[in-house]
C-alpha cells in the first residue's frame with residue numbers, strides 16, 4: 519500500500535525495523551491500559567505482528583492492517599494507526615496509538631482523519647467504526663473531534679485474557695464524512 523500523507527505526518531507500511539519501537543510502545547502501561555494486550559509486549563511478538571501485516575499488500579477483508587505514523591520533520595515514528603475491513607468491505611474499523619511523548623499535539627487526530635479519508639475515498643467504505651473502553655477519554659476525544667457519533671455501549675463485551683470490560687461504540691457514515699470534509 520502507498521504511504522498516506524498529511525501536513526505533518528506520513529502513514530506508511532511497517533517494516534521489521536519498526537519492531538523494537540512497536541514493542542516499546544505497547545509495553546508502556548498507559549498505552550496498554552485499555553488495549554487487547556498486556557504489558558510488557560515482547561519484541562518477538564512485535565516481529566510476528568509485523569510479519570503477518572506485511573504479508574498482505576494492504577487492508578484486506580477480515581484482517582487488521584497497521585501503519586506506522588511518522589513525523590515528517592524529523593522522520594520519528596510517533597505511533598501507529600490500524601484499519602480493519604469487514605468481509606464485504608463495506609465497514610472499516612480504525613484504531614490509533616501514540617508514544618506517550620508524542621501525545622498532546624493533535625497527531626492522533628490528524629492521522630486518524632487521514633485514515634478515514636483513505637477508507638471512505640480510496641476503499642469506498644460505507645461506515646467507519648471505532649470501539650474503545652468507556653473510560654478511555656483521550657481516545658473518545660479523538661473520535662468525537664473528527665465527528666464520530668457515539669452509538670452506545672456494549673456491556674461486558676471486550677475481553678483481555680480473563681478480564682472483561684464494556685465497549686463504547688463510535689462510528690461515522692461515508693456521507694457524514696464527505697459533508698464534514700467539504701466543510702473543512
Ligand SMILES: CC(C)(COP(=O)(O)OP(=O)(O)OC[C@H]1O[C@@H](n2cnc3c(N)ncnc32)[C@H](O)[C@@H]1OP(=O)(O)O)[C@@H](O)C(=O)NCCC(=O)NCCS
Pocket residue numbers: 548549550552553613614615616617620621622623624625626627628648649650651654656657659660
Ligand atoms: C488515544 C491517544 C492516541 C490520544 O492521543 P492525544 O495526544 O490525546 O490525541 P491527539 O494527538 O489528537 O492530541 C490532541 C490533544 O492534544 C492537546 N493539545 C494539542 N496541542 C496542545 C498544546 N499546544 N498544548 C497542550 N495540549 C495540546 C489537545 O487539547 C488534545 O487534548 P484533549 O483531547 O484532552 O483536548 C493516546 O492517548 C494513546 O496513544 N493512548 C493509548 C492507546 C489507546 O488507548 N488508543 C485508542 C484505542 S481505541
